[in-house]
Amino acid sequence: MRRSFRLLLPLVRLFWIERGVSLALGAGLSALAMLAGGALLGLSGWFITASAFAGLSVTSAAVFDVFVPSAGIRMLAIGRTAARYGERLVTHDATLRVLAALRERLFRGWAEPEAAAAMIRRPAKLLFRLTSDVDALDSLYLRVLVPAAVAVLAAVAVTLALCFIDPLFGIAAGVWLIALCLGLSLVAGHLALKPGRRRAHAMEALRARAVDLVAGQTDLAMAGQLQAQRAAIAEADERLAKADDALNRIDNAVAAGFSLGSTLLLTATLLTVALLARQGTIGAPAAALALLVAFAATEPFAALRRGALELGRTLLAARRIAPRLSVASAPTRRADPVAGCAFQLTSVVAGHEGSSHPVLQDVSLSLAAGERLAVVGQSGAGKSTLLALLAGEIAATSGAVAGLPAAALTQRSALFQDTVRGNLKLADPHADDDRLRDALSTAGLLDDIEALPQGLSTRLGEGGGGLSGGQLRRLALARLLLRDTPLWLLDEPTEGLDAATARAVLERLASAADGRSLVIATHIRREAALADRIMLLDGGRIAASACREAPEFEMLLNRLRPD
Numbered sequence: 001m002r003r004s005f006r007l008l009l010p011l012v013r014l015f016w017i018e019r020g021v022s023l024a025l026g027a028g029l030s031a032l033a034m035l036a037g038g039a040l041l042g043l044s045g046w047f048i049t050a051s052a053f054a055g056l057s058v059t060s061a062a063v064f065d066v067f068v069p070s071a072g073i074r075m076l077a078i079g080r081t082a083a084r085y086g087e088r089l090v091t092h093d094a095t096l097r098v099l100a101a102l103r104e105r106l107f108r109g110w111a112e113p114e115a116a117a118a119m120i121r122r123p124a125k126l127l128f129r130l131t132s133d134v135d136a137l138d139s140l141y142l143r144v145l146v147p148a149a150v151a152v153l154a155a156v157a158v159t160l161a162l163c164f165i166d167p168l169f170g171i172a173a174g175v176w177l178i179a180l181c182l183g184l185s186l187v188a189g190h191l192a193l194k195p196g197r198r199r200a201h202a203m204e205a206l207r208a209r210a211v212d213l214v215a216g217q218t219d220l221a222m223a224g225q226l227q228a229q230r231a232a233i234a235e236a237d238e239r240l241a242k243a244d245d246a247l248n249r250i251d252n253a254v255a256a257g258f259s260l261g262s263t264l265l266l267t268a269t270l271l272t273v274a275l276l277a278r279q280g281t282i283g284a285p286a287a288a289l290a291l292l293v294a295f296a297a298t299e300p301f302a303a304l305r306r307g308a309l310e311l312g313r314t315l316l317a318a319r320r321i322a323p324r325l326s327v328a329s330a331p332t333r334r335a336d337p338v339a340g341c342a343f344q345l346t347s348v349v350a351g352h353e354g355s356s357h358p359v360l361q362d363v364s365l366s367l368a369a370g371e372r373l374a375v376v377g378q379s380g381a382g383k384s385t386l387l388a389l390l391a392g393e394i395a396a397t398s399g400a401v402a403g404l405p406a407a408a409l410t411q412r413s414a415l416f417q418d419t420v421r422g423n424l425k426l427a428d429p430h431a432d433d434d435r436l437r438d439a440l441s442t443a444g445l446l447d448d449i450e451a452l453p454q455g456l457s458t459r460l461g462e463g464g465g466g467l468s469g470g471q472l473r474r475l476a477l478a479r480l481l482l483r484d485t486p487l488w489l490l491d492e493p494t495e496g497l498d499a500a501t502a503r504a505v506l507e508r509l510a511s512a513a514d515g516r517s518l519v520i521a522t523h524i525r526r527e528a529a530l531a532d533r534i535m536l537l538d539g540g541r542i543a544a545s546a547c548r549e550a551p552e553f554e555m556l557l558n559r560l561r562p563d
């Protein structure tokens with residue numbers, strides 16, 4: 001348990017750094033609302049009883065001061081409402097802001113080199129974690145920290161209030177509250193750790209498998225795996241139900257414990273005040289006050305119960321999120337190359353996260369501003385890895401990388417469930433329709449888009465559904481053309497296009513790229529022919545390199561796939 005709480009420390013620190021004052025104010029207002037509520041109940045009980053007794057004789061009724069207590073009751077009632085309102089406003093606002101800041105930090109963490117690759121490998125899982133883990137953390141402040149602080153304060157306040165009636169009884173009630181109610185919350189938190197974790201895992205599995213079923217139903221049906229997928233979903237659902245059942249059992253047991261504890265406290269208070277009243281130590285109004293204070297005493301602990309049950313989920317979220325929080329808040333900018341260069345690599349070794357062997361081995365390479373380089377080599381030679389390094393998607397294990405800002409067209413450029421316009425505007429949110437049409441025209445897609453009934457406003461399905469593979473490739477290329485960066489990185493830009501379309505696209509691409517540096521990873525002759533220099537990669541090393549004027553240039557071109 002202690003180890004679990006240590007996990008929460010970085011998050012508590014983050015909460016404090018982001019919105020410490022507001023969170024403390026929220027906790028203060030919550031405590032005020034609780035104190036005002038308890039005092040309101042106690043004072044009301046005292047007032048009703050005292051005025052009833054005062055009404056028994058004309059003399060006492062005449063001298064009984066109704067104004068001060070009723071003013072006190074009004075003040076407490078208004079104060080309680082105002083404090084509760086303020087508390088909700090401040091705590092929820094602060095929590096949402098802290099979570100927003102947390103999300104920003106996490107997204108920055110995922111934008112670091114390597115992290116994005118991990119996200120692509122397990123997108124559904126990571127998306128759920130990014131969303132539901134962050135959401136789970138709202139209970140850390142709202143349902144654990146604040147209720148725990150308020151509950152302890154309530155125990156102290158009840159102890160003090162009852163001490164005025166009988167010190168021994170006051171202390172006993174305080175100890176009972178802390179031991180029973182706080183103890184029960186801790187036990188509930190401990191018992192709920194495992195089922196809470198299991199529930200989170202089962203929910204993740206259920207969602208991911210359901211998404212797989214919907215997204216991949218054709219492939220599953222063709223492979224005869226629909227039944228197996230349905231069984232996997234049912235299994236996750238069963239695990240979820242079991243975890244819910246376990247949590248409900250704990251909740252019921254703890255609720256019964258709370259109820260028994262508060263009933264015992266109330267009974268003990270009733271017996272004590274009856275005894276004290278009989279001895280003449282206190283009057284009936286004070287007895288009513290004590291009873292109602294004891295009645296209100298366990299309320300703050302009930303709020304803690306929910307937080308305790310959610311503790312397992314919260315701790316799991318904290319464990320998964322904490323490592324990404326240490327990432328620097330501002331993204332690290334890579335070094336600029338010397339003037340006149342687009343990039344410079346010096347003895348670079350680089351690979352992919354999770355893989356034991358680096359892909360690029362001792363690569364030293366530079367590209368002049370405005371120069372065009374074709375990178376060729378067998379499948380798996382490291383061409384895409386080199387582009388990923390230049391794009392800043394992966395970091396070098398050793399060696400130096402300096403480069404100008406780059407835009408990349410990868411082999412699997414993502415397109416979104418949005419309009420054609422929306423997909424293009426990702427590259428340049430301020431581009432008008434004329435500029436978008438220019439880019440589409442350069443990519444050879446304008447006629448296809450204009451032929452659609454809604455043109456640029458045509459909505460694409462998930463992953464760009466609704467367009468052919470070749471059209472999607474050209475749409476991704478058009479999006480790259482809208483990026484005004486000095487370096488463009490193109491991974492097989494015309495793969496999948498027929499020869500005539502590809503030639504036309506390449507011709508327009510060459511003129512659109514005028515003045516920019518280009519790196520094209522390719523297997524196709526027509527793409528490499530665009531370059532001023534060809535470089536052959538073999539096993540992650542530079543095996544050959546030739547400028548257009550050199551005879552080897554033609555030899556390297558001839559090794560490539562003809563159009």
Ligand SMILES: Nc1ncnc2c1ncn2[C@@H]1O[C@H](COP(=O)(O)OP(=O)(O)OP(=O)(O)O)[C@@H](O)[C@H]1O
Pocket residue numbers: 117352353355359377378379380381382383384385386521
């Ligand atoms: N995300 C990744 N994680 C781990 N290893 C990877 C990843 N991407 C590529 N690799 C590995 O890196 C090596 C080089 O791959 P890369 O994609 O750079 O080759 P390539 O020359 O572009 O191949 P192709 O011509 O088929 O696109 C391969 O052995 C591949 O398995």
